[in-house]
Amino acid sequence: MKNPIADLNKIFDSRIRLGVMSILVVNNEIGFNDLKQMLELTDGNLASHLNTLEQADFIKVHKGFIGRKTSTTYSITALGKQAFKSHLDALEKMIRKL
Amino acid sequence: MKNPIADLNKIFDSRIRLGVMSILVVNNEIGFNDLKQMLELTDGNLASHLNTLEQADFIKVHKGFIGRKTSTTYSITALGKQAFKSHLDALEKMIRKL
DNA sequence: CTATTTAACTTTGAAAAACAAAGCACTTTT
């Protein structure tokens, strides 16, 4: 039998990063605070997971302004969309036997 | 919006434990070495993850003999089956938006 | 105009988890 977990992406082992991605798939742009509230996280925790996703080029940050106040939003990249889809495919393959 | 990751089971954040469970769902009894080879793990690593699953009452250990040689096998419990299913449901709910 | 609050982090540090390697008791194979 083939190793069933080999195709899972390590980055998505984390429930939080999984949650961020699943939110970003349906919201093409979302703010830091919205994510924080949806996932019920502290600033630092969310920021570090977002950082991991950004390092991997799975999400992109947009720093803009609302008036003169900064506003940071995040969106998924093409690579991120693909990697997330691959991960879900691997998951599905793993459990299709059910 | 509701927290999309709240219903995920922390025990299944681990790819390895996820793999063990997915194997046990289709094999009602499997040996330590088989698992080790399927998942490509070291003894210690596998043993500790199995231990976590056992503590949670998600798997059961059977210590027996083949002739006079010890043989340890593992199987999924009813609770484990249920918890795994719930986790998969939560995952599916999370990504159904796709 | 001063004080507090909010946004979005970064830094720090502690706790937990993952993991490999080695050791071990016992047995079978060579």
Place this chain on the structure above:
DNA sequence: AAAAGTGCTTTGTTTTTCAAAGTTAAATAG
């Protein structure tokens, strides 16, 4: 008798997770 396999446990390192506090800059309240 020596080597190898089974199924662990122990040890110790590395990695990951996370909360808390600090930070900068702007907004708002008093």
